[in-house]
Amino acid sequence: MEPLGVNPQIVDVWSLSTWAASEPGTPPLLPPQPSPNHSMPPFRVSQDLNNKICFWAGDITRLNAEGIVHTTNETFNEQNGYSTRLLFKAGPELKNELYNNIKNCKTGEVCLTDGYKLAARYILHTVGPRYNIKYHTAAESALHYCYRRTLQYAVEKKMHSLALCVINSVRRGYPPDQGAHIALRTVRRFLEHWGQSFERIIFVADSIDASIYEILMPLYFPRSSQEEECSCYLLPADLGDEFGEPVLPDRQIRIIDNPQHKYEDVEDSADLASQFQSSVSIGDHAFSHMEEDIDKQRLLGGQPSYATADPETASMTSDLQHKQRYERLLRRAKNEDLSEVSGIGCLYQCGVDKFGRPVIIFIGKWFKFNEINLDKALLYLIYLLDPLVRGDYVVIYFHTITGTENHPSLSWIRQVYEVLEYKYKKNLKAFYIVHPTLWTKIMTWWFTTFMAPQIKHKVHSVPGVEYLYDIIDPDQLEIPAYITEHDMTINGIRYYKPGSASS
Structure with a gap:
C-alpha cells in the first residue's frame, strides 16, 4: 500500500538501480580473426560515472526527475504516443505556453518549460533532425547538439537528475542504433x-530501442575489463571530438600564414589527411574524379576505386559485372527445379501492408542452415522476390523458437546481400525482426553497422506479433x-495497445 499523498504512478528515480549495480553480461561474440578499431579502450571503467547512470524501459512521464526530455517537432504538434501522453498529463497550461508563448523550436535547439502537473520540475523540449544518408554528418551533428544542449540547460538550472528519452526518431528516418x-x-x-553537476542521468527507452541500448551501453560505460576489450572491436573508429561531436576532416578549413601564396606552393602546406588520420585527400576524393556515388557502390558490396587510373570506367565495369551475375542467377532461378526449397515454406508472400x-x-525455425542446399535457397x-522488389516492399522475419541449426553464418548473409x-x-x-534474441540483436547490429549501413534505419526489432498491426x-x-x-x-493476450509502437 502506497503512503498517503503519493501517486502510485510516479517512479522515484532514486529507487532505480544504477548501471554500476547491474551485472556485466556475457561479452558479445566477435567474428573470426577480428581487427580492432582502437588500440586502447576509448572509454575506461569508471565506477563514479556508472553510479550516476541508470537505464529504464518505461514511461518517462512517470519519473520524478528534476528534468525530463521531450522530443517533438518544430511547432510542438507532433502526433506520437509520447507527445500526446506528455501534453495530456502536464495539463492545458503546458499547451498554452508552447503554442502561444514559445511557438517554435529549431532542429538541434532546446526550449525549457515547467513540468506543470508532471512529477518532473522541468521539461526540456528539443527537436531531433531528419535523416538523409547524403547529409548524414549534418544530422549527426544536430542530434549531438540536441543532447549536449539539453545537458547544458540542465547544468544551468542546477538539475541534479535528468531523464533522457530517445531523441532520434524512425519517423524522421534516423537509424536507431546510430x-x-x-x-x-x-x-x-x-x-x-x-560529471560533478549530476547525481542521476536516466536513459529511458521503449521496447524497440531498449535492446539497442542494452548492447551499446557496456561499450560506452564499461563495467569490467572484458567490456573494455570488446569496445575496441565494436565501437566505431570515429567517435568524434573530445565532446563527442562528429568531425568531418574533409570540411576542415586549412589556415595558412602567407595570404600571398601561389598555387604551386600548396604542396608545402599541412597535409590534412595525415593530420586527421584520414586516407582521403582532395585530389583523391570521388568528387574530383566525378566518380559514381560512393554510397551506392558500398551498398552493392563494392569499394570505391580511388587508386584506379580511370575510376569512372572501373565503376561502370564493376556495376556491369554485378548486373550480369545477377541476371545469370535469375535465369537459373526461373529454369531450375527449386521444389526442395520452396516445399520447406520458410519464405513466402503473405499479403500487403496498410x-x-x-x-x-x-x-527462421524452418530454415535448417546446415541441411538446406544454400545455392538453391539463394535461387x-x-x-x-525479383517481381516483388520492383516497387516498395516489407520483410518480416520471425525468430520465434529458433536454435543454432537455424542460424546462418555471417559470411553467407553477406554473400546474399552482395549478390542482390x-x-x-x-x-x-x-525489415521487422519478431521475437528477437541476444544473438539476433548482436548479429543485426554487426551486419548493419559494418556490412550494410545503408539499410540500418530500416531494421526494427519488435517483441510480439501484435506490434506489427x-x-x-x-x-x-x-x-x-x-x-x-x-x-x-510470453506476452499474454491483448497485450498491445495500437499506436504505442513505432513502425
Missing part, C-alpha cells in the same frame, strides 16, 4: 567534463500457429 551511439557518447563525454506494399515472410529467394541488385536495398521500406492488418498476416501460441505464452 542515434544511440550519438546519445551515449555525448553523455559520456559530457560527464567526463562536468500502404499496399507486399509483405514477405521468413520463418529461390531471387525467384520469389540495388533495387532490393532501395525499395525495402522496413500498425503496419499490416491481422487478416493480411499469415503465420504458423506455433508462432501465435508462443507469442501469447
Whole structure:
C-alpha cells in the first residue's frame, strides 16, 4: 500500500538501480580473426560515472526527475504516443505556453518549460533532425547538439537528475542504433567534463530501442575489463571530438600564414589527411574524379576505386559485372527445379501492408542452415522476390523458437546481400525482426553497422506479433500457429495497445 499523498504512478528515480549495480553480461561474440578499431579502450571503467547512470524501459512521464526530455517537432504538434501522453498529463497550461508563448523550436535547439502537473520540475523540449544518408554528418551533428544542449540547460538550472528519452526518431528516418551511439557518447563525454553537476542521468527507452541500448551501453560505460576489450572491436573508429561531436576532416578549413601564396606552393602546406588520420585527400576524393556515388557502390558490396587510373570506367565495369551475375542467377532461378526449397515454406508472400506494399515472410525455425542446399535457397529467394522488389516492399522475419541449426553464418548473409541488385536495398521500406534474441540483436547490429549501413534505419526489432498491426492488418498476416501460441505464452493476450509502437 502506497503512503498517503503519493501517486502510485510516479517512479522515484532514486529507487532505480544504477548501471554500476547491474551485472556485466556475457561479452558479445566477435567474428573470426577480428581487427580492432582502437588500440586502447576509448572509454575506461569508471565506477563514479556508472553510479550516476541508470537505464529504464518505461514511461518517462512517470519519473520524478528534476528534468525530463521531450522530443517533438518544430511547432510542438507532433502526433506520437509520447507527445500526446506528455501534453495530456502536464495539463492545458503546458499547451498554452508552447503554442502561444514559445511557438517554435529549431532542429538541434532546446526550449525549457515547467513540468506543470508532471512529477518532473522541468521539461526540456528539443527537436531531433531528419535523416538523409547524403547529409548524414549534418544530422549527426544536430542530434549531438540536441543532447549536449539539453545537458547544458540542465547544468544551468542546477538539475541534479535528468531523464533522457530517445531523441532520434524512425519517423524522421534516423537509424536507431546510430542515434544511440550519438546519445551515449555525448553523455559520456559530457560527464567526463562536468560529471560533478549530476547525481542521476536516466536513459529511458521503449521496447524497440531498449535492446539497442542494452548492447551499446557496456561499450560506452564499461563495467569490467572484458567490456573494455570488446569496445575496441565494436565501437566505431570515429567517435568524434573530445565532446563527442562528429568531425568531418574533409570540411576542415586549412589556415595558412602567407595570404600571398601561389598555387604551386600548396604542396608545402599541412597535409590534412595525415593530420586527421584520414586516407582521403582532395585530389583523391570521388568528387574530383566525378566518380559514381560512393554510397551506392558500398551498398552493392563494392569499394570505391580511388587508386584506379580511370575510376569512372572501373565503376561502370564493376556495376556491369554485378548486373550480369545477377541476371545469370535469375535465369537459373526461373529454369531450375527449386521444389526442395520452396516445399520447406520458410519464405513466402503473405499479403500487403496498410500502404499496399507486399509483405514477405521468413520463418527462421524452418530454415535448417546446415541441411538446406544454400545455392538453391539463394535461387529461390531471387525467384520469389525479383517481381516483388520492383516497387516498395516489407520483410518480416520471425525468430520465434529458433536454435543454432537455424542460424546462418555471417559470411553467407553477406554473400546474399552482395549478390542482390540495388533495387532490393532501395525499395525495402522496413525489415521487422519478431521475437528477437541476444544473438539476433548482436548479429543485426554487426551486419548493419559494418556490412550494410545503408539499410540500418530500416531494421526494427519488435517483441510480439501484435506490434506489427500498425503496419499490416491481422487478416493480411499469415503465420504458423506455433508462432501465435508462443507469442501469447510470453506476452499474454491483448497485450498491445495500437499506436504505442513505432513502425
